[in-house]
Amino acid sequence: xxxxxxxxxxxxxxxxxxxxxxxxxxxxxGLFVSSLVFALSFVRRVDASxxxxxxxxxxxxxxxxxxxxxxxxxxLLESRTKSFYMDKGLVERVxxxxxxxxxxxxxxxxxxxxxxxxxxxxxxxAFNQDTDFVIKPWLIKKLGRKLQRGEAIVGNExxxxxSVGLVDVDSVLxxxxxxxxxxxxxxxxxxxxxxxxxxxxxxxxxxxxxxxxKPGQISVMFAKVKRGYDPYRIAGEIENSIIEVDTIAxxxxxKNLVSALRDINQIFALTVGLASVLAAFLVWAIFSAIANExxxxxxxxxxxxxKEAHVARLFIFEVVLVGAAGSILxxxxxxxxxxxxxKSFTILKSVSSDLGLTERAMVALAGFVIGTGICLVGxxxxxxxxxxxxxxxxxxxE
Amino acid sequence: xxxxxxxxxxxxxxxxxxxxxxxDAVSLEVNKGExxxxxxxxxxxxxxLLSLIGGIVKPTSGRILFEDTDVYxxxxxxxxxxxxxxxxxxxxxxxxxxxxTAKENLLLPGLFTAKENxxxxxxxxxxxxxxxxxGLGDRIDAYPSQLSGGQQRRVAIARAFMNxxxxxxxxxxTGDLDEVTEAEMIRFFKQMNHERGTTFIxxxxxxxxxxxxxxxxxMSSGQLKxxxxx
Numbered sequence: 060x061x062x063x064x065x066x067x068x069x070x071x072x073x074x075x076x077x078x079x080x081x082x083x084x085x086x087x088x089g090l091f092v093s094s095l096v097f098a099l100s101f102v103r104r105v106d107a108s109x110x111x112x113x114x115x116x117x118x119x120x121x122x123x124x125x126x127x128x129x130x131x132x133x134x135l136l137e138s139r140t141k142s143f144y145m146d147k148g149l150v151e152r153v154x155x156x157x158x159x160x161x162x163x164x165x166x167x168x169x170x171x172x173x174x175x176x177x178x179x180x181x182x183x184x185a186f187n188q189d190t191d192f193v194i195k196p197w198l199i200k201k202l203g204r205k206l207q208r209g210e211a212i213v214g215n216e217x218x219x220x221x222s223v224g225l226v227d228v229d230s231v232l233x234x235x236x237x238x239x240x241x242x243x244x245x246x247x248x249x250x251x252x253x254x255x256x257x258x259x260x261x262x263x264x265x266x267x268x269x270x271x272x273k274p275g276q277i278s279v280m281f282a283k284v285k286r287g288y289d290p291y292r293i294a295g296e297i298e299n300s301i302i303e304v305d306t307i308a309x310x311x312x313x314k315n316l317v318s319a320l321r322d323i324n325q326i327f328a329l330t331v332g333l334a335s336v337l338a339a340f341l342v343w344a345i346f347s348a349i350a351n352e353x354x355x356x357x358x359x360x361x362x363x364x365x366k367e368a369h370v371a372r373l374f375i376f377e378v379v380l381v382g383a384a385g386s387i388l389x390x391x392x393x394x395x396x397x398x399x400x401x402k403s404f405t406i407l408k409s410v411s412s413d414l415g416l417t418e419r420a421m422v423a424l425a426g427f428v429i430g431t432g433i434c435l436v437g438x439x440x441x442x443x444x445x446x447x448x449x450x451x452x453x454x455x456x457e
Numbered sequence: 458x459x460x461x462x463x464x465x466x467x468x469x470x471x472x473x474x475x476x477x478x479x480x481d482a483v484s485l486e487v488n489k490g491e492x493x494x495x496x497x498x499x500x501x502x503x504x505x506l507l508s509l510i511g512g513i514v515k516p517t518s519g520r521i522l523f524e525d526t527d528v529y530x531x532x533x534x535x536x537x538x539x540x541x542x543x544x545x546x547x548x549x550x551x552x553x554x555x556x557x558t559a560k561e562n563l564l565l566p567g568l569f570t571a572k573e574n575x576x577x578x579x580x581x582x583x584x585x586x587x588x589x590x591x592g593l594g595d596r597i598d599a600y601p602s603q604l605s606g607g608q609q610r611r612v613a614i615a616r617a618f619m620n621x622x623x624x625x626x627x628x629x630x631t632g633d634l635d636e637v638t639e640a641e642m643i644r645f646f647k648q649m650n651h652e653r654g655t656t657f658i659x660x661x662x663x664x665x666x667x668x669x670x671x672x673x674x675x676m677s678s679g680q681l682k683x684x685x686x687x
Contacts, residue, residue, distance in 0.1 A: 361537070364541020366538075368534075369537075449513070450513040450540075454550075
């Protein structure tokens with residue numbers, strides 16, 4: 060007995076009749092889906108990074124020196140090495156603003172390999188362990204105790220980037236020897252590339268004179284607001300009452316980055332939109348040609364009993380097979396591109412969060428559905444035409 | 458009650474500005490189990506007449522009844538079921554699907570029928586048996602391109618019997634066959650006609666072949682006439 064003979068196997072057989080044409084169609088759909096998957100991965104990665112950072116910082120408001128909003132986001136979202144300072148005395152003034160529940164602060168110091176330090180350029184974050192609520196959860200999870208003077212703990216990606224056995228070895232930071240006591244788990248924020256030390260070390264660092272920091276300077280404050288208070292209103296009140304600072308409410312973190320990305324997103328949307336129209340047009344053109352060249356065969360099938368639904372199902376199987384094959388190819392290509400080209404895109408290189416498996420699966424699913432959907436849309440008109448042809452007219456090619 | 462009843466059936470085609478009448482007010486009664494031949498020249502309307510009875514082209518006017526059902530009042534699905542389960546059509550031209558083997562071409566109508574009493578295995582065996590009956594038992598896995606014109610014709614003949622039709626509409630069924638094979642096919646038709654009671658309406662321009670039928674008719678300029686027997 061021969062292999063089971065079904066409409067599906069007939070559709071497969073039809074596609075194999077013109078392997079070059081089928082291949083070209085699959086590649087075209089694949090290219091469209093790959094551009095879609097790449098664009099979606101890019102956008103989702105930036106979005107995920109911003110959301111993760113704002114969630115994980117654990118603060119309702121960021122307070123930075125006046126004019127340093129962009130620089131702070133660069134550090135927190137994009138792991139860039141930037142320093143900006145304000146007076147530590149401002150902490151007390153922020154605490155006094157009504158509705159502010161808790162305030163902590165960090166000081167960012169930039170290492171310069173060979174000049175002050177024996178690690179590559181990175182941000183060293185000095186933080187107050189008594190008031191901190193940003194680093195502490197990760198620190199407790201990893202170390203189970205406070206950092207001591209002369210101790211540092213390494214951000215997850217920093218350990219990877221430096222790629223030396225930092226743990227339990229001594230490194231010189233700003234002329235002071237620090238013992239690296241561990242590596243933090245990945246936080247998904249820009250701080251993953253930083254080194255962390257207790258604020259108490261700053262006096263020693265200043266004394267050595269190997270950093271640009273002056274006594275009583277901090278870089279950023281993180282504030283929590285009391286329950287029932289609106290973070291936006293409190294942020295506004297802080298800015299109004301303390302002219303030396305700017306604020307960023309939690310939901311606005313990454314606004315500058317999103318704004319900078321708007322043009323890129325528009326280019327992506329335009330490219331993907333044009334590619335989808337092109338793909339649909341190509342499918343329409345090829346399936347119109349297929350409908351014309353198979354009109355006689357369809358006429359014969361109708362004459363020996365095929366219903367309109369059988370003809371439709373046969374064509375839909377072919378379209379879905381092409382769409383599915385093209386989409387799978389495009390998903391693989393687009394994912395590979397997003398991983399490989401991530402290293403070429405400055406914005407992606409510096410955005411700290413990568414897409415998780417679920418996110419990637421969602422992007423792949425979207426690519427599959429849209430890729431296959433575009434095929435179905437493109438094939439709709441030729442399909443309608445051929446399934447409604449009168450059998451004898453189809454046989455005669457009228 | 459006749460199995461097939463045509464009441465003043467007319468089929469006209471519009472070609473450019475001209476209206477061509479292919480079948481002109483034809484009335485016909487065919488009883489179950491009859492073997493009718495229709496003889497006529499090219500362009501006399503024979504193929505159109507068979508297509509009208511077979512449910513593959515709508516008449517311009519008149520009624521075609523099959524077992525008391527007006528064929529063209531059926532909806533699209535019921536009409537397709539009629540073509541699939543009640544009619545076996547043998548086309549004048551090569552009608553095999555090129556990407557299917559001989560046996561798969563026979564199995565094709567089975568994809569369109571809702572008959573529940575035949576399994577895939579039964580249908581497979583039946584296809585092999587029919588191909589054996591038309592002398593192609595050793596070519597069941599050959600593609601149409603690997604068969605001669607005559608062999609392709611025989612596969613198409615076998616396919617017409619796959620769904621046990623009540624009526625066979627044969628349009629120049631032996632056109633590509635040599636004399637010996639033609640005679641074999643006619644014997645096969647008669648066997649099916651006698652043993653299974655299958656009705657045959659056969660269109661041909663071959664007078665000797667037409668003489669094999671129980672009732673002979675002729676068609677000219679779209680009009681049908683009975684011919685005297687003998």
